[in-house]
Amino acid sequence: MIEKILIYIATFLNVSEGYKKTKGFFRTLFEDDNYKYKKVFDIFMILIVLSSVFILLYDVQNSLGRLLYIYDIYVVTTIFIIEYLIRLWIYNDCRDIILSEAEEAVFLGRKFDTKKVLKEIGSKKLEYITSPFAIIDLLAILPAYRPLRILRIFMLFRLFKVLRYTKSVNNFLSILKTKKFELITLLMLVGFITFIGGAVIYVFEYKVNQNITSFFDAIYWSLITISTVGYGDISPVTSQGRILTMFLILAGIAFISFATSIIASAFTEKLQEVKSQRIENEAHKLHSFYLICGYSKVTELVATNLKKDNEKLIIVDLDEEKINEASAKGFLALKADITKHETLKLFNFEHVKKIFILTNDDIVNTFLALSLSSYSDKEIIAIANDERNESKIQKAGAKYVINPTRVSALFASEYIGNPVSFEIITAIFSNESKTKVDEIEVLENSLLDNKLVGEINFKNEKLILIGILKQKEAKLFSHTIKFMDRYFYFNPDGEIKMEVEDVLLVIGDIRSINYFKYKVQKSSL
Numbered sequence: 001m002i003e004k005i006l007i008y009i010a011t012f013l014n015v016s017e018g019y020k021k022t023k024g025f026f027r028t029l030f031e032d033d034n035y036k037y038k039k040v041f042d043i044f045m046i047l048i049v050l051s052s053v054f055i056l057l058y059d060v061q062n063s064l065g066r067l068l069y070i071y072d073i074y075v076v077t078t079i080f081i082i083e084y085l086i087r088l089w090i091y092n093d094c095r096d097i098i099l100s101e102a103e104e105a106v107f108l109g110r111k112f113d114t115k116k117v118l119k120e121i122g123s124k125k126l127e128y129i130t131s132p133f134a135i136i137d138l139l140a141i142l143p144a145y146r147p148l149r150i151l152r153i154f155m156l157f158r159l160f161k162v163l164r165y166t167k168s169v170n171n172f173l174s175i176l177k178t179k180k181f182e183l184i185t186l187l188m189l190v191g192f193i194t195f196i197g198g199a200v201i202y203v204f205e206y207k208v209n210q211n212i213t214s215f216f217d218a219i220y221w222s223l224i225t226i227s228t229v230g231y232g233d234i235s236p237v238t239s240q241g242r243i244l245t246m247f248l249i250l251a252g253i254a255f256i257s258f259a260t261s262i263i264a265s266a267f268t269e270k271l272q273e274v275k276s277q278r279i280e281n282e283a284h285k286l287h288s289f290y291l292i293c294g295y296s297k298v299t300e301l302v303a304t305n306l307k308k309d310n311e312k313l314i315i316v317d318l319d320e321e322k323i324n325e326a327s328a329k330g331f332l333a334l335k336a337d338i339t340k341h342e343t344l345k346l347f348n349f350e351h352v353k354k355i356f357i358l359t360n361d362d363i364v365n366t367f368l369a370l371s372l373s374s375y376s377d378k379e380i381i382a383i384a385n386d387e388r389n390e391s392k393i394q395k396a397g398a399k400y401v402i403n404p405t406r407v408s409a410l411f412a413s414e415y416i417g418n419p420v421s422f423e424i425i426t427a428i429f430s431n432e433s434k435t436k437v438d439e440i441e442v443l444e445n446s447l448l449d450n451k452l453v454g455e456i457n458f459k460n461e462k463l464i465l466i467g468i469l470k471q472k473e474a475k476l477f478s479h480t481i482k483f484m485d486r487y488f489y490f491n492p493d494g495e496i497k498m499e500v501e502d503v504l505l506v507i508g509d510i511r512s513i514n515y516f517k518y519k520v521q522k523s524s525l
Helices: 002-015 017-031 038-061 066-090 094-108 114-129 132-144 149-165 167-177 180-205 215-226 239-285 297-308 320-328 362-375 387-396 404-417 419-429 510-524
Strands: 289-293 312-317 333-335 352-357 380-383 400-402 435-441 463-470 481-483 486-490 503-509
Touching: 002 094, 002 114, 017 038, 017 066, 038 066, 038 149, 066 114, 066 132, 094 114, 114 132, 132 149, 167 180, 167 239, 180 215, 180 239, 215 239, 239 333, 289 297, 297 312, 297 320, 312 320, 320 333, 352 362, 362 380, 362 387, 387 400, 435 510, 463 510, 503 510
Parallel strands: 289 312, 289 352, 312 333, 352 380, 380 400
Antiparallel strands: 435 503, 463 486, 463 503, 481 486
């Protein structure tokens, strides 16, 4: 009968979408640091904990009013109990244990082992109940039983609950955990020396020193001395005791230095990991940003210009020196392999605007273009350091491939033939003036959608329309340049219709361009 009930409940829960969503929600809320509401929940719980401790301190010299009593006993305690039970619930999936045993029983042609299932379920729950944080949670609930005033001391355990919701403290504890062996060894050594010191001072000064009346007093003095605190409430009066004191003080200084070096080395080893984790969290939270693969001189120029336009970006590279250099220049940079699935999962590609591949190695650029184009359909812009590799990188998935050498040659030849115009164009692109060349996309239902070029008074907008890049060819008009699968019309005729995803190339004051972009975006909403 029990077997049938267990299997029925497990099967029902396994197909229940509501149950899975509810459990998944709480698991995300309690455990996923990247979940946007987890921080709100953590702050809420910290405030609840601090308010309950404040009530304890207030209750020492004052009688609690009815409202404070109800808040402490019913509100705070109820919240703690519910949280404890939810954490116990989401710790593991009991239904998986039951269904796994049922499938195994059917496969092997044996009976369903109810005892084994209940034992495994109980073992898993007990595993959580005996974990440090679960014990703290349970002890934090006990003070609610007011008749036993001794239980009120457990109210202080509510302060330890703050550790669960404070990420920096958890990071500190995880760093110390890596040096668990060294710290335990040091603690055992300190305990041994403390015991020896206490035993020796007890032998020499019992009945001689009026402040040492028990072995506990001797141990207390030894610990205070070895920690170099030295309250002065117990002082040795014999020569042997004073010699022992000097030894313990020197040993204490050595122990403190040793402990400091252990903690410092742990932080040094974990610093890069903690830093990377912080950057990964920031990367996960980015919205509407540019993903740049590889750090080079070209990357620095691109990132600098994007940053000036207040655009969000992140640079990913495997070279630690390059990542440090990028970070020193104020860019968000992550040391990681962008081709790995674990790295790609860090980014929400729905929020990626464009992908730049800008390493100095064409083979790497080709491989990155191939990997990223297979993972995402976002537009990829790459550089080819050798013009012979342009077609390869393009076939790998890059939409646009730029050869820096050719661009430099074109600029050089332009400077030789037209130095004045070159200087003006250079000034525009290098942001030496407020004038800027920018592109404006035609958005659906915006003030540009399905309008003729002549219907928009660019002069009133303080802009000059250089040209329009169209998705479809306007057959009634001759296009100037065929750009891949698109058509660019220089100084377009007023009768050309603007359509969704067309791009206008304009020149004008930065403020005019930004304001016109704002108007286009607002009109599309």
